[in-house]
Amino acid sequence: MRYLIIWFTAILLFASGCSNYQFRSSYRSANALLHDMKKINEQPFLKAHHASGKVYVLGQDWTIDTLSGMISGKGTLYDFNRALVSRGNQEFSIDSILIFETNRKIVNPEAGRVTALGILTGVNLAIGVICWTNPKACFGSCPTFYMDGHSNIHQADAEGFSNAISPSLEYADIDALNNPALSGSFALTMKNEALETHVVRQANLLAIPRKENQTILHSRKDKFYSADAIINPSVVFDQEKDLTPHFSHADGNEWFSLADEKNMSSKQELVVEFDAPAAAGQNGLYIHFRQTLMTTYLIYSALQYMGDEISDVFAKIEGQPELRKQLNSGIHGELGEIEVWLWDRQNQQWLLQGSVYETGPIAINKQVVPFSATTNGKTRVKLRLNRGLWRIDHLSLTTGLREVAPIEIQPSKVLYKGHEDAKALQLLTSPEQQLLSMPGDEFRLIYDMPDASDYALFLKSKGYYIQWMRDNWLGMKDMRKLRTMITQPAKYLLNEASSYKAYESAMEDAFWSSRIDTKSTHYYEN
Amino acid sequence: MKTKLIIAIALMALFASCAKIPRYLPRLENMGSSPNGAFVTLDQRGDITIYGELIAADSASVYVLTDSDYHNFSRCIKVPKERIADFKLRYAAPASYGWSMPVFGLLVAPVTSGLLSIVTIPLNLIVTGSVVAGSYQATKYTAVDIRKDDFWKFARYPQGLPPGTDLASIK
Numbered sequence: 001m002r003y004l005i006i007w008f009t010a011i012l013l014f015a016s017g018c019s020n021y022q023f024r025s026s027y028r029s030a031n032a033l034l035h036d037m038k039k040i041n042e043q044p045f046l047k048a049h050h051a052s053g054k055v056y057v058l059g060q061d062w063t064i065d066t067l068s069g070m071i072s073g074k075g076t077l078y079d080f081n082r083a084l085v086s087r088g089n090q091e092f093s094i095d096s097i098l099i100f101e102t103n104r105k106i107v108n109p110e111a112g113r114v115t116a117l118g119i120l121t122g123v124n125l126a127i128g129v130i131c132w133t134n135p136k137a138c139f140g141s142c143p144t145f146y147m148d149g150h151s152n153i154h155q156a157d158a159e160g161f162s163n164a165i166s167p168s169l170e171y172a173d174i175d176a177l178n179n180p181a182l183s184g185s186f187a188l189t190m191k192n193e194a195l196e197t198h199v200v201r202q203a204n205l206l207a208i209p210r211k212e213n214q215t216i217l218h219s220r221k222d223k224f225y226s227a228d229a230i231i232n233p234s235v236v237f238d239q240e241k242d243l244t245p246h247f248s249h250a251d252g253n254e255w256f257s258l259a260d261e262k263n264m265s266s267k268q269e270l271v272v273e274f275d276a277p278a279a280a281g282q283n284g285l286y287i288h289f290r291q292t293l294m295t296t297y298l299i300y301s302a303l304q305y306m307g308d309e310i311s312d313v314f315a316k317i318e319g320q321p322e323l324r325k326q327l328n329s330g331i332h333g334e335l336g337e338i339e340v341w342l343w344d345r346q347n348q349q350w351l352l353q354g355s356v357y358e359t360g361p362i363a364i365n366k367q368v369v370p371f372s373a374t375t376n377g378k379t380r381v382k383l384r385l386n387r388g389l390w391r392i393d394h395l396s397l398t399t400g401l402r403e404v405a406p407i408e409i410q411p412s413k414v415l416y417k418g419h420e421d422a423k424a425l426q427l428l429t430s431p432e433q434q435l436l437s438m439p440g441d442e443f444r445l446i447y448d449m450p451d452a453s454d455y456a457l458f459l460k461s462k463g464y465y466i467q468w469m470r471d472n473w474l475g476m477k478d479m480r481k482l483r484t485m486i487t488q489p490a491k492y493l494l495n496e497a498s499s500y501k502a503y504e505s506a507m508e509d510a511f512w513s514s515r516i517d518t519k520s521t522h523y524y525e526n
Numbered sequence: 527m528k529t530k531l532i533i534a535i536a537l538m539a540l541f542a543s544c545a546k547i548p549r550y551l552p553r554l555e556n557m558g559s560s561p562n563g564a565f566v567t568l569d570q571r572g573d574i575t576i577y578g579e580l581i582a583a584d585s586a587s588v589y590v591l592t593d594s595d596y597h598n599f600s601r602c603i604k605v606p607k608e609r610i611a612d613f614k615l616r617y618a619a620p621a622s623y624g625w626s627m628p629v630f631g632l633l634v635a636p637v638t639s640g641l642l643s644i645v646t647i648p649l650n651l652i653v654t655g656s657v658v659a660g661s662y663q664a665t666k667y668t669a670v671d672i673r674k675d676d677f678w679k680f681a682r683y684p685q686g687l688p689p690g691t692d693l694a695s696i697k
Contacts, residue, residue, distance in 0.1 A: 057560075082562055
């Protein structure tokens with residue numbers, strides 16, 4: 001955003017750089033004109049004003065013959081009232097002229113303003129390209145949830161059901177809210193910040209009583225655990241370097257890698273060590289993570305490939321469970337999840353413990369992978385993940401894990417634009433009904449907690465969303481690529497690598513440079 | 527407040543782009559070959575504002591062929607310099623950029639920027655408004671740029687009215 005404003009300011013300088021041109025010189029005698037010949041050479045037009053009021057306008061090739069006292073050249077003669085008298089060769093006596101006027105030809109007088117509009121066009125096109133390649137940065141996301149109703153999209157506390165892009169793909173998504181200590185009630189704002197129709201069946205809270213210094217964790221399998229303590233890693237490294245500073249604290253200093261330029265599904269490994277042993281059932285790896293924009297790119301690419309056949313394709317998805325299964329497992333299966341492996345010192349082998357996964361580049365997810373094996377001495381963990389797909393903020397070893405059960409709480413009140421909306425509440429709390437949320441909609445959901453104790457809260461959102469097609473997508477239809485994407489995802493990710501790389505850095509820059517000031521991008525704040 | 531400011535800038539620039547420009551005024555690049563005088567706006571003390579072609583100027587008076595688009599009549603009149611409180615002198619027609627405001631502000635920015643258009647629409651309108659206003663200002667002199675005594679340089683007859691001229695004969 002800062003760069004955007006700098007660009008526009010620079011353009012403004014071009015645009016407003018108006019100048020009053022000094023183009024005219026006047027001479028009351030031929031003598032004065034002759035003495036200024038050097039300047040005249042730079043001011044090729046000559047207007048000779050006759051005593052009678054008529055005027056000769058001569059072009060660049062006019063000459064003065066001082067011997068004969070005549071001026072001649074190609075040009076035009078106008079009468080007293082500026083009616084055209086003759087055009088072509090003109091010749092007249094110096095003595096008949098009272099005033100000579102020379103005018104420098106102004107070259108490219110509008111250069112500054114044309115440049116400004118040219119740059120403006122370029123900047124708009126660049127923004128267009130960035131928005132096209134990075135739609136979530138410009139067009140928002142699936143439902144976003146905020147504890148602070150005024151936060152912007154980069155500070156969303158949760159994003160709901162990112163994978164559910166058609167009715168049959170509806171699912172319930174659980175996100176940790178990492179709420180501060182509670183006392184009685186809780187509120188969440190649900191926004192539609194995208195060119196999408198959101199169909200929300202549920203936006204419930206899962207609440208787990210929380211004691212002081214106790215952490216409540218959520219796993220990929222939607223189980224919940226309480227943990228006594230969290231131990232930061234002593235060292236994190238990949239094949240090339242020490243990455244410990246990125247992972248040692250939950251401070252937003254995320255680690256991420258760039259995609260492989262030859263294959264989007266290429267994998268990499270990180271090794272994490274903790275100065276403590278791990279026991280099966282008691283310890284686990286706690287990961288704060290989210291996705292880069294790779295998945296966004298792939299979802300939007302798929303929609304573009306569908307072009308004007310998008311409704312036919314979605315009808316097939318709805319009617320053909322096998323196709324749905326392919327869609328769910330294809331690209332996802334190739335890209336994989338963040339796998340957690342534990343080093344078994346005794347048998348000198350890595351043991352797979354589980355994985356974490358959540359679609360979406362906006363909200364940071366926090367999931368734990370409980371260990372099913374025990375280690376002696378230091379704990380060594382390996383993460384295996386797709387290159388360029390993940391951003392990780394923090395890794396820690398949890399101790400004293402105990403599975404706990406949540407209480408599910410429905411909203412007790414819904415506010416729409418500050419007013420209570422009983423209909424929206426009814427839709428959100430009836431399992432058979434759904435709340436429709438259109439672009440720019442914002443609902444404040446109020447929840448009554450069972451008592452005044454403190455609870456760790458998780459959002460359970462269920463529904464699906466329909467992307468709105470953009471005009472510029474219609475021209476990018478490519479059903480063959482779509483088929484490859486669905487039926488041969490490995491081949492697709494191999495072929496698409498170079499195209500993705502071309503946009504990857506621009507996408508990341510655009511997304512993160514708009515981090516500070518995106519508050520002004522919401523529809524409702526206009 | 528921000529919205530009102532942007533609307534005000536846009537309206538001002540649109541107003542500027544729609545202002546009547548006399549046909550005889552040349553484009554800036556053709557200034558050297560135009561036989562007519564500049565278009566002047568003379569604010570008179572205690573009298574109407576005069577709009578028209580600058581015909582001639584001498585030490586005491588300015589002669590203006592009034593523009594029928596602004597007045598109900600078109601004739602050459604003499605205006606004493608001392609009565610001129612303020613003036614504007616347009617020596618060329620400004621390039622027209624009025625189109626750029628709706629095109630960039632209302633078409634290009636929303637299509638290319640999505641939600642970012644909340645930022646880019648105002649910025650586009652400000653830039654294009656400045657282009658329009660800058661263009662309008664570029665071919666105009668005011669009392670800040672020249673003195674009334676320099677009027678003759680921009681008159682149809684810089685040499686002064688031809689001797690024996692009947693003002694009514696000037697068209």
